Structure formats: C-alpha cells, structure tokens
Amino acid sequence: MTTTASVVGGTGFTGGELLRLLDGHPEFAVVQATSRSEANKTVGGVHPNLRHMNLRFSDPEDLDSVDVLFACTPHGVSMERIDRFRDAAGTVVDLSADFRLPAAEYYDDHYDGHDRPELLAEAEYALPELNRENLPGADLVAAGGCNATATIVGLLPLFGHDILSGGERIVVDVKVGSSEGGAGGGAAASHAERSGVVRPYAPTGHRHEAEIEAYLGTSVSFTVHAVDMIRGASATCHVFPDDPVSKGDMWGAYRGQYEDEPFVRMASGGGGVYRYPEPKAVAGSNVAEVGFEVDPPNERLVVFSAIDNMMKGSAGQAVHAANVALGFEETTGLAATGFHPIGSP
Amino acid sequence: MVDCPECGAGVDLHDDLEVGEIVDCATCGAELEVIGEGPVDLDTAPELEEDWGE
Numbered sequence: 001m002t003t004t005a006s007v008v009g010g011t012g013f014t015g016g017e018l019l020r021l022l023d024g025h026p027e028f029a030v031v032q033a034t035s036r037s038e039a040n041k042t043v044g045g046v047h048p049n050l051r052h053m054n055l056r057f058s059d060p061e062d063l064d065s066v067d068v069l070f071a072c073t074p075h076g077v078s079m080e081r082i083d084r085f086r087d088a089a090g091t092v093v094d095l096s097a098d099f100r101l102p103a104a105e106y107y108d109d110h111y112d113g114h115d116r117p118e119l120l121a122e123a124e125y126a127l128p129e130l131n132r133e134n135l136p137g138a139d140l141v142a143a144g145g146c147n148a149t150a151t152i153v154g155l156l157p158l159f160g161h162d163i164l165s166g167g168e169r170i171v172v173d174v175k176v177g178s179s180e181g182g183a184g185g186g187a188a189a190s191h192a193e194r195s196g197v198v199r200p201y202a203p204t205g206h207r208h209e210a211e212i213e214a215y216l217g218t219s220v221s222f223t224v225h226a227v228d229m230i231r232g233a234s235a236t237c238h239v240f241p242d243d244p245v246s247k248g249d250m251w252g253a254y255r256g257q258y259e260d261e262p263f264v265r266m267a268s269g270g271g272g273v274y275r276y277p278e279p280k281a282v283a284g285s286n287v288a289e290v291g292f293e294v295d296p297p298n299e300r301l302v303v304f305s306a307i308d309n310m311m312k313g314s315a316g317q318a319v320h321a322a323n324v325a326l327g328f329e330e331t332t333g334l335a336a337t338g339f340h341p342i343g344s345p
Numbered sequence: 346m347v348d349c350p351e352c353g354a355g356v357d358l359h360d361d362l363e364v365g366e367i368v369d370c371a372t373c374g375a376e377l378e379v380i381g382e383g384p385v386d387l388d389t390a391p392e393l394e395e396d397w398g399e
Contacts, residue, residue, distance in 0.1 A: 251352040255372065259354070270351070270374020271390070 003326065004066040006032035006089070008073060010057060012183045014095055015072035016047035017315035023053055025319065025333030027326075028068070034060035063088040068322060071095060079115045082140075091139045091325060093318050097207065099123035099142035102214055110210040126321035128330065129153060129261055129288075130215055135324040143321065146313025147174045147224055148211035150235040153264065153288045153312075154305030159216055161253035163245055163301075166218040171238040174222070177229030177279070177345070180309050199226040231310050231345040232279025237303040245301060247294050254290060262331050263312065263320065267291045267304075277306035283345030284308060286316035286334040308338075308345070347385050351375035358385060 005022050009015050010033035022028045033043055035057035044051030063069070069089035071078045078085065078098040085092045094100075101107060102125075104117035114120070124138040125131045127149060135141065144152070151172050158164040175198075181189050188194065202224040209222045220237075251268075258264040267277050268291035274281050277289035291304045307313050316334055323330045338345075346355040354372035362368075366379045367390050376390040 247351075248353070251373070255352060255354060259372070266352070266373055268352075268373055271369050271376035272374060275374070 002029045003027050003068060004029050004031045004064075005068045005070060006030070006034070006064055006066045008034045008060055008063070008069060008071045008085070009077070010043065010072065011035040011038050011046050012072055013179045013310060014182075014314045016050065017310045018070050018072060018095070018318065019043060019047065019050055019053070019055075021315055021319045021333055022070075023050065027323075027328050027332055030055060031066055032058055032064045034058050034063070036060055065089070067091065068093060068326070070318060070322075075111070079119075082116055082119060086140075091141070091322070093126070093141045093143065093322050093325075094123075095143045095314055095318050097145060097211075099140060100125060100144055101210055106210045106214060110207045124321075124325075125215065126317050127152065127215075128320055128324050129258070129264060130156060132324060135321055136327060138325045141318070141321050141325055143314055143318040145208045145211050146180055146233050146307070146309035147176060147206065147222075147235070148208035148215075149313050149317065150174060150233040150288070150305045150307050150309075151208070151212050151220065151222070151237065152215055153307070154235050154237050154290050154303045155212075155216060155239070157253040157257035157290075158239065158241075158301075158303070159218075161249075161256055163241060163249060163253055164218070164239065165242075166216075168218070168242060169240045170218065170220045172212075172220045172222045172235055173238075174224045174233055174235045175227045175229075176224055176234075177232040177309060178226065179230050180233070180313075181226075194226070194228070196228050197226055198228075200224070201226045229279060229344050231283050231308050233307050233309045233313055234277065234279050235303075235305040237305070239301040239303060240299060241301060244296065244299070245294060250292050250294060250301070254292065258290065263287050263316075263334070265289050269293060277304040279306045279308065280342055280345050281338060281340070282306055282308050282312070283338045283342060284311065285336055285338045286311045286320060287338070288312050347387055349373060349375060349377065350387055351377070351389055356387065 107114035126143040349370040352373035377387040378390040
C-alpha cells in the first residue's frame, strides 16, 4: 500500500531535494507540495530536475490529508503551525530547527524561544545512527542540522567507546557549501561575492552548538566557514583527550560504531586519492564519510566527517528517519551513490 | 579472510596471492602488502609521499 506524502515549503533547496527523493521512493506517493510564493505553478518550473513530475505547488493554507507531512519551512513556522500539520498527517517530519532540540532552555539560549515547548518531549531526533531505537512509530520527527550532523557523526564513536567522557576540549571547524544558506540568497550569496570565498560566517556562537551539546553531552568550540562548494559540509574536529589514544583504539571505536551502518563509510588514511572524508565523494548520496588521525606529540585526535548537507544533512536524513519510523527497509529510496569524477559539488 | 593490520577488519583475499602483492582493505582503504603466503600475512604498504606545498 502506497504511503501518501506532502512537502510543505517545497520551493527551497531542501524541499526540492525532498521531492526528488520522495518521487523516486517506492513506498511514497507525493500528493501535495505547497508554496506560498509559487502556488499553482509547476514543481518543475522551480526545480528543473523534477520537470517530469505532474505536480503543481498549492497554497499552504489548504493542506491535504496525507500519511506523512514533511515540513521544509523556515525556522519558527513549524512550531507555529504544528497543530495544523498534525491534523493533516499521521506523521510529521520537520526539517527545520523547531523540534530538534530536546528542551526549551536550548531555544531560549540559542534561538528566540519556543512557542510549544510541551511538544519537544514528543519529538524524536531524526539521526538514525544516534536515535534509531526511538524512531519506530514516532509521529513527530525532527531532522538534525547539517553542520551538527556532520559533527555528531564524526565524534559519536568517541563517546560510546570510552575515549571521551564529555569534559574534554573539542574544537570543530566546518566548511560548508552555499546551499546551506537556502534558496533565498542576499548580497553575500550572489555569485560574484560568493565565488571563491573561504569566509568565516559563524566564528562563534553558531546555533548548531546547542544540538551538538544536547546529543553528545559535551560543549564544543565551533566555527563555520562558507567555501566555494554548492553541496557539502566537511567537519574537522580537533579533540584533546585526557589519556593517550592509539590508532587501534580509534579503529575499534569507529568500526564498533559504524561497521554495520548502511550510510556511514570510513576513510582514514588508506590508499588512493581520497584518503580522508571528502564532500565530493558523497555528493548526491545519503552517505557520511568519517575518518581520523592520531597526533601523539600534540596529545590530539583529528576527526574528519563529510556529508552532502542536502542529503545526510537534511532531506536524506529525513527520509532515512521516515523509513525507520514507518517500518520500511531503512535504505529504501536512498540507495543512490555519488558521482566520480565530479567538479565542485 | 585475514585481519587488516591497520583497522582490524577482516580482509577478503583471492586465492593466488603472491608475496609483494598489494591489496587494499574494504573497510579502511589501507593499502596492504602481502609479506607471507603460508599462512597469509599482511602489513601496511609503504605510502607514496605527496608534496602538498610543504
């Protein structure tokens, strides 16, 4: 039996990526995509890769009843409209930040508060590698942030395998592509200004620090650079453990955490051209690459993680979580690998 | 199946291995040199050094 789905806020990059994934997903039928600005226009007119879809954007005030509603609206919209979303669908998957943090204090400290804090306990964080056991049957699923996802996937094995306990110093530098900024754009996002940059756009106080702290149980010093990619987030995490850690310890932790994960690959100094995680190698796929090196003279570990921010960092993660929540085989609709060779993704 | 000396994962090998042959680990990607045949023994292969402007 086909599961009906709608995408609310379908004109943005994330909405388009979600429509692409759902269109190719054998369990889902997309019956509605909404857009306030493009209502009554074809989906293919906004997303040229979807010109084959026989679907026009509709007004978000007129929500169809569906099995699953994916919300790709700007932050703040889902918390305001959550009752209408839940009236329209048995399962809501929200790709904004509105339900991804577990307590109101995080929203008070890092956002502009929260309208419906009582619902935060109902929401399940979408990242299956972290929260798979709580996703089956969940009816409010919150996809993680792209930079936080890259960081969490990279660091997670260190916390489950007695390498870190939570008080150690961690410095994270993430390089991100322009699609993270959304389809709206502004002066800083114009091609002339954006092309070729290595621009620190969030040197301190990035909101995703809250997500990392909430789900890894530790604080991190976090900086994000905008670089000349369209897709991709690449996290470099400098970790200073209290005790010496060998490469064997690291392999034990990373293999133990990820060897059976369908969407995590390890790339850690092996042969070939791409010896460490590389956004180009995962572009267009739901795969996260993770890797590391040990640096005994500086009592440091360096952890690398690369994702496609549109996939593992948002739409792909949302579909992966929906698969688990609804009891589908969890890789369904997400089997595509990236391209090689490819230019800047 | 032989354990990878780099990451510890099992490495599937073909039957007609020869000493000196280079294989790679499907888990960590490390290039491995066959240093013994009976039983098969692997060691990490020497890496080609790259100059990235250092």
